[in-house]
Amino acid sequence: MRNPAVGVRQLVNQLRAVVEESFGFVAVEGEVSRISTPASGHIYFDLIEEDSKIPAVMFRGRMRGGAPPCLQAGNRVRLYGNVTIYPQGGRYQIIVERAEPAGVGALLAALEELKKKLLGEGLFEQERKKPIPFLPRTIGIVTSPTGAAVRDIVRTILTRYPAHVLVAPTRVQGQDAPPEIVRAIEDLDRIPEVDVIVVARGGGSLEDLFCFNDERVVRAIGAASTPVVTGIGHEIDTTLADLVADIRTATPTAAGEYVVPDRFELQNRLDELKMRCGRQSRRQLRQSSMQLASLGNRLRSPQDQIQLRMQRLDEYHLRLQRSIRSTHQAGAQRLAAMERHLSALHPKQRIKQVQARLSELRQRLQRSSRQIAASGRERLEQNIGTLRALSPEAHLARGYALVQGDDGILRSTEDVSRGDRLRVVLHEGAMDVAVEDLLEGPFDNHASRKAEEQN
Incomplete structure (x- = not known):
């Protein structure tokens, strides 16, 4: 006999139950991918390892304090959780x-702890940074003597500016790299002629560059009295040595370009300054000539000075006459x-x-008296009508x-009984009647209303 057929959902749920009962809570290691x-x-x-992978999900409710820092693409992590089957995808x-x-x-975790420690000590503060000299006489380089980095730095420096280069191989x-790097930095720092130190290395993996995260190297850079420029790895690589250095550049070549100016740019700058100085000198010479000419024009003869004073006296005389006329006119107007x-x-x-005012008030009083009398008559007629209506x-x-x-x-x-004698008072006259019977209301008032309408 054939086994009875089951639905896809039922089959997936059965497989899910088997997987969850068989594995339960597991710990698994692998590399994070496609996050x-x-x-x-x-x-x-x-979570991948060689040619195997398994999907994983961490729900927001499981994250206390945010996403775990280790969940980054390329990191190797250890996960703790439950293995199951996702019904909608069947995986x-x-x-x-x-x-x-x-x-x-684990290395990254240790690096993060060291970074927090050094940050707490203030080793990365901007106030500790030393300025880089503009025209260094001697440049010390800490790098491998056989790598491409030293060739790039030396070629860049000598191409841009004729400075003396001193390489401390390490x-x-x-x-074994951290103690050698520390020794090289300290040796160069003791040489008075060295104006700036470059710590450099070409690109590499995280493990390759990890010697520049060593606490001894970081503290040696921070303790150096000579300014330190780093050019480690590529632009995306940042080590603790970069953070403590006075200047961090993206690559060794960039470090060489930073520590020395371009002599051609300097020459162009000098030429520009020379031209600006020439223009400024000529401008000042023209201004001095104009000022001298202006002073010469002010030196006039005594006759000219006397004529100028007489002209001013005439102006003052005319102004005095105008002022007298103006004052006289103002007095006459006042x-x-x-x-x-x-x-x-x-x-x-x-x-x-006052007479005009009394006449106006008399007219207003007469008008008010007439209005008050008319208003009184009108109210009296209204009251009489009201009393008549209520009578x-x-x-x-x-x-x-x-x-x-x-x-x-x-x-x-x-209040009435049968046989009582009553008096009925009409509008005109009255009559005495005897009560024969007592009736219960209500009664049709149509006849009464009709009588009212007739009256």
Whole structure:
């Protein structure tokens, strides 16, 4: 008999259960590859080793304090997590709980700890940096005597500027390199003629350049009294030696270009300055000549000075006459204004003004009296009308009647009994009646309304 068929989902779930029960929580090492971090904050990557790989994911909820620094492409890491099968893709994957460096990753972790330590000591502070001399007499170079770096630096320096070059040969790779680099730096630093030290090496892997992350090398550069320029690896490589150096350049060749100026550029600069000095000298000479000519024009004869003073006296005389006329005109205007003001204050004028004011007030009083009387008559007529509308006689005139018993005006049948004698008061006259029967309301008031309309 054939086995019964199962669905794809059921098969994948069964395989997933088998994988999770068989492996459970695992620790696996490999190299990080194809890492991606989408907007969700989760980290997806492959863990590879030679020709094998397995996908891995570290969810954002598992990251305490951010993504692990070791999860970078190319790092060898150790992952702790659960092996499972991703149903939508039908592939194995590791759900990572924790990640830590392994192999080169361990070196990077140690490097990061050393960097934090030196940073805390202030070894990388900008205030510690020393200026690089503009025209160094002697340049000390710490590098391998057989590598391409020393040839590039020396050729670059001598091509740009005729400085003296002193090479301190040393290893630049391996365990024996750090003490040799330290010794070379200290030897060059003790030579008074050396104005700047270049520490250089060509490109290489992280392990190849790791001697420049050695604490002894970093402290030797920081302790040197001579300015230090580094040119280690390529532009993307940065070591602790680069951080402590006074200047960090991207490559050995760039270091050689930095420590010395280009003599052709210097010559061009000198020529430019010479031209600027010449132009400035000629400009100042012209300005001095103009100033001298101006001073010569100011030296006039006594006759010219006397004529100039007489002309100024004439100008002052004319200005004085204009001022006297202006003052006289202003005084006359003020006098006329005062006369107009005194005329306005004369008693006759005041009496006329008061009489006009009294006449105006008398007219306003008469108008107000008439308005008050008319308003009073109108309110009186309104009140009379209101009283007439509220008078009982007005209701009787509209057809209503007033029923009186022994105790006064009746308002309810509860105050009346059969056989009682009552008086009905109409608008015109009254009549005595006897109660035959008591009826319950309500009653149709149509007849009453019709009577009102007729009245």
